Amino acid sequence: MDNFLTFLAGGLLQYxxxxxxIVTLVLTHITILGVTIFLHRSQTHRGLDLHPAVMHFFRFWLWLTTGMVTKEWVAIHRKHHAKCEREGDPHSPVIYGIGKVFFQGAELYRQEAANAETLKRYGHGTPDDWLEQHVYARHSVLGVFIMLGLDLAMFGVLGLTVWAVQMAWIPFWAAGVVNGIGHWWGYRNYATPDTSTNVIPWGLIIGGEELHNNHHAHGTSAKFSTKxxxxxxxxxxxxxxSALHLATIRRVAPKIRLEPATAAVSIQTLDGVILHRYEILARYTDLVKKAASEELAKLKPLRAREEVNRRWASLKRVRRLISRADDSQLE
Structure with missing residues (x-):
């Protein structure tokens, strides 16, 4: 009886x-890596190729810790990029509101995963072997219950808490924070035609997915940091x-290179402008904001004049439209 109670209290490991x-954080970190490296950067955007052993490890691990099906995840994310912030985007705060995406992002994922047309159109190129057909996709829920049994065996009754954290980790950080906050709050390096933001500049907790604006600017890049x-x-x-020959990097975001001005515009220059259009727009926006702020500073002492006051108001509107700045910053 004592042995049984001891097992219930601490499981096989008695940690x-x-x-x-610490173990829980390590386990959830591996899950995050499976999502960002395997599902996102490799399967969805083909920014890198993984060795079959690494690829299958992530497939197996995500089956245990999330129950997500590779084809479903890839299809939903590709559709998000194809229809970003427009009708059909599976999880846009612009369409559904930040509250719904943040708190019910996992439910939005499940709804879209049931859309056969989405899977057919956007889910191509994902694993379709015997294991995928007969185990991972057919019995997607089985893996998470096996994980529950393993957690209970390793940690005793506290294993239930460990398992609950594992099950909530991706719905919160990926579906809630990245899909929600990553299109609602943060800073932007690139003037992409959407509301994507970098939540914070240090991608540690979500494996680099915090740099969401960078990713939307360079969707196929295997590297999300650009500054x-x-x-x-x-x-x-x-x-x-890559150093261990377990991954092959296919694409990274190109770096902008400025050359001395010339009288003629070459094809290479036009290619560069098209390739770096989001960064060029962002730099131009910064220049306009700086010029507007400097002009406002000059006009501030002269606002008593009607003509100057009208110009002040116009510049304030320009500055607000460009930067979404609060009026108090301009007073």
């Missing part, structure tokens, strides 16, 4: 509470896999 927290002060932990793991 302390802080050890269980020297940004950090993409997922890219770090990809570099390690």
């Amino acid at each position: 302390s509470w802080w050890q269980i927290i 020297w002060w940004e950090f993409d932990v997922g890219w770090g793991y990809i570099r390690i896999l």
